[in-house]
Amino acid sequence: MEQTKWWQTTTVYQIYPRSFQDSNGDGIGDLRGIIERLDYLQTLGIGAIWLSPVYQSPNDDNGYDISDYEAIMEEFGTMEDMDELLVQANQRNIKIVMDLVVNHSSDEHAWFIEAKKGKENPYRDYYVWRDPVDGKAPNDLGAAFGGSAWEFDEVSGQYYLHLFSKKQPDLNWENPELRHKIYEMMNFWLDKGIGGFRMDVIDLISKQPDQGITGNGPKLHEYLQEMNQATFGQAQYDVMTVGETWGATPEIAKLYSDPKRHELSMVFQFEHIGLDQQEGKEKWDLRPLEIKALKAVFTKWQTSLGDQGWNSLFWNNHDLPRIISRWGNDQEYRVESGKLFAILLHLMKGTPYIYQGEEIGMTNYPITDISEANDIETINLYHERIAKGYTKEEVLLSINTKGRDNARTPMQWDDTEHAGFTTGTPWLHVNPNYHTINVKAALADQHSIFYTYQHLIQLRQTEPLVAWGEFDLVETVDEVFAYIRSYEGKRWLVVGNISEDIQSIEMPKTIGEAIIANYSRTEFEGTIELHPYEAFAIELA
Numbered sequence: 001m002e003q004t005k006w007w008q009t010t011t012v013y014q015i016y017p018r019s020f021q022d023s024n025g026d027g028i029g030d031l032r033g034i035i036e037r038l039d040y041l042q043t044l045g046i047g048a049i050w051l052s053p054v055y056q057s058p059n060d061d062n063g064y065d066i067s068d069y070e071a072i073m074e075e076f077g078t079m080e081d082m083d084e085l086l087v088q089a090n091q092r093n094i095k096i097v098m099d100l101v102v103n104h105s106s107d108e109h110a111w112f113i114e115a116k117k118g119k120e121n122p123y124r125d126y127y128v129w130r131d132p133v134d135g136k137a138p139n140d141l142g143a144a145f146g147g148s149a150w151e152f153d154e155v156s157g158q159y160y161l162h163l164f165s166k167k168q169p170d171l172n173w174e175n176p177e178l179r180h181k182i183y184e185m186m187n188f189w190l191d192k193g194i195g196g197f198r199m200d201v202i203d204l205i206s207k208q209p210d211q212g213i214t215g216n217g218p219k220l221h222e223y224l225q226e227m228n229q230a231t232f233g234q235a236q237y238d239v240m241t242v243g244e245t246w247g248a249t250p251e252i253a254k255l256y257s258d259p260k261r262h263e264l265s266m267v268f269q270f271e272h273i274g275l276d277q278q279e280g281k282e283k284w285d286l287r288p289l290e291i292k293a294l295k296a297v298f299t300k301w302q303t304s305l306g307d308q309g310w311n312s313l314f315w316n317n318h319d320l321p322r323i324i325s326r327w328g329n330d331q332e333y334r335v336e337s338g339k340l341f342a343i344l345l346h347l348m349k350g351t352p353y354i355y356q357g358e359e360i361g362m363t364n365y366p367i368t369d370i371s372e373a374n375d376i377e378t379i380n381l382y383h384e385r386i387a388k389g390y391t392k393e394e395v396l397l398s399i400n401t402k403g404r405d406n407a408r409t410p411m412q413w414d415d416t417e418h419a420g421f422t423t424g425t426p427w428l429h430v431n432p433n434y435h436t437i438n439v440k441a442a443l444a445d446q447h448s449i450f451y452t453y454q455h456l457i458q459l460r461q462t463e464p465l466v467a468w469g470e471f472d473l474v475e476t477v478d479e480v481f482a483y484i485r486s487y488e489g490k491r492w493l494v495v496g497n498i499s500e501d502i503q504s505i506e507m508p509k510t511i512g513e514a515i516i517a518n519y520s521r522t523e524f525e526g527t528i529e530l531h532p533y534e535a536f537a538i539e540l541a
Contacts, residue, residue, distance in 0.1 A: 005238075006095075007240035008310070010047030010048055010461075011046050011047060011346070011352045011460060012047070012048045012351060012352070012353045013354045014318065014355045015034060016356060017033075017052060018062060019356070019410045019411055020033055020034055020356055021037050021411065021413070022421055025422060025423040026422075027422050027426050029410070029411075030081075031072070031076050031081040034085055035081070040439065044359060044453065047093065047094060048097050048195050049096050050198045054076045055069055055101075059073070059075075060165050060168065060376065061167075064101050064164075064200060065101075065105070065165065065167055095196070096194050096195055098194050098197055100199045100200065100202075102171060102199070102205065103163070103170060103200065103201045104164060104170045105168070107168070116155060117155075118156060125172060125177075125178075126171060126172055127170065128161035128172050129153075129161075132152075137152075138159060138210070139212065141163075141212060143163055149161055149209070151169075161209050163204060165376060170207065173207075173219070179223065180230070182227075195239055196232065196239035196242075196265070197239070197241050199241065200244055201244055201246070202243040203216055203220060205220060205223055206220035216247060216252060221261070221263060224243075224256070224264065225262055225263055228262045228264075229262070242265060243264045243266075243268065244268050250301060250304040253266075253267050253269060253301075253305060257310050258308040266309070266310040266312045268312050271300075273320060276288070276289045284395075286401055291481065291498045295481050302471035310351065311350025311351070312350055312352075312353060313350040313351065314352070316358050316407060317355050318404065320355075321401060322357075322358070322363050322407060323358070324361055324363055326402070328340070328341060329532075334437075335448070335518075336532065336533035336534070337533040338358075338449040338452075339452045340533045343452065343516060343536070346453075346460065347456070348483075348485075349471055352456075359449060359450050360449055360450055362431065362437060363431065365409050365432075367400060367405075368396070370396075370399075374408070374427075375405045378399050378405060382395050410430050412430070412437055412439065414441075418430050420438070420439075452518065455516055459515070459516070464487055465485055465488075466485065468487055469486050470486050470487065471483055477503055479503050480496065480505055481495075481498055482496070490539065491540040492538065492539055492540065493537065493539075494536075494537045495535065496534070497530035497535070498533070499532065500532045501532065503529070503530045507525055507526060507527070510538045510539065510540055511540065514538045515538060517534075517536035524538055
């Protein structure tokens with residue numbers, strides 16, 4: 001297969017702007033801070049930045065509540081700063097992928113302010129309104145951040161829908177006028193030269209709240225095809241689009257990402273992320289990870305899309321705990337498990353995503369009291385569960401395991417105060433382990449996790465096998481994840497021991513030394529014993 005799209009051999013780096021680099025001492029990361037760190041990202045080798053929202057926002061949900069899609073949040077800088085970021089990134093062959101949040105807006109958006117003025121207002125139909133039923137909410141649809149998804153508006157006597165915070169009213173995609181306003185806004189950004197869009201909870205836009213349908217509604221793909229035609233699918237644009245789709249199966253993913261359907265480049269699916277929660281329960285209801293199940297999910301996604309779809313590959317993002325702390329060992333084997341997760345993921349087929357700090361092995365930061373939390377989801381969950389009778393210890397265990405603040409602690413640049421993130425007071429606590437885990441230390445150590453990521457990024461660009469090869473799972477003991485990638489007569493064996501115990505594996509005949517490894521090993525023939533969290537890739541004879 002010939003390379004057809006730039007994003008099929010590139011690696012994307014997600015920046016959470018609030019926590020990346022503060023340039024002016026106010027304790028909040030900003031666009032100028034990102035510009036200052038582009039050389040670092042160029043050294044890492046990434047080809048695109050997914051930028052979490054930088055639009056104007058009252059910040060109820062850390063920027064995912066947008067009050068003006070064509071303005072920049074003052075804390076982050078100005079539109080001039082944004083334009084400079086695009087120029088500076090492009091000079092380093094790095095594309096900027098914007099976070100598109102169009103399932104909902106902020107309740108402070110001009111559209112909603114108008115919509116609330118009354119039922120006759122021309123903007124009323126930009127949102128989803130319903131009359132009370134028996135003096136109460138229209139139904140028992142719940143919001144993702146807790147409570148009802150319906151909020152009563154005293155002035156009009158109607159309820160509006162919000163699948164997230166009550167300050168995030170859902171947009172009414174049934175309204176063609178609204179859709180075309182969104183497409184105009186997308187073209188505003190495309191004309192600035194952005195590299196594409198990551199689409200926040202895009203699978204929710206065709207909701208039917210009266211039937212309790214939120215995800216994968218009946219007109220979803222119709223809307224996406226219309227969007228594609230009106231915006232990024234036009235000939236003058238060569239961009240990447242990725243949809244956040246929590247409920248996607250491989251069959252659904254093909255609908256989004258089959259090139260013939262003219263929708264999106266790829267989707268984020270989260271099946272592997274949900275493996276550590278109890279069946280049918282919330283993400284906070286924990287259960288131990290079964291490596292066997294993890295292998296099965298990855299194998300399914302690697303083998304079932306074929307040429308009808310494209311995978312996104314990720315362990316971490318701004319909504320998820322740090323993978324080293326979640327499924328690795330963030331103490332004794334922090335470096336080894338950090339490299340293992342990198343090697344296993346980045347040698348699969350798809351477009352890999354690195355979340356800021358992942359490349360230096362940043363870890364979760366446990367809290368001891370809810371007063372230390374910032375995230376709206378975490379705070380709401382705490383109070384809800386305490387009210388239901390859970391103990392403080394039980395709730396904090398769930399929060400420390402999977403809470404979103406874990407990913408949002410400031411980037412650890414060096415061992416100076418506040419990890420070099422700010423000269424002021426950071427908006428969120430810095431993980432105290434920054435004295436040893438930081439970019440400066442990682443760059444100085446040729447055996448750091450950073451250089452494993454750098455090597456993997458290079459392999460994707462230089463080895464067609466990594467981008468295009470077939471995937472075959474190798475049968476092993478449960479704790480060992482092994483697979484073969486094959487392309488045009490070349491075969492690589494990738495092996496990872498996802499445990500703290502020594503595991504045995506029977507090796508086929510190999511050629512030479514490991515392509516990449518997290519331990520120094522010279523013997524790869526016969527039965528070998530894998531060290532805790534050992535991972536490597538080697539060419540087969």
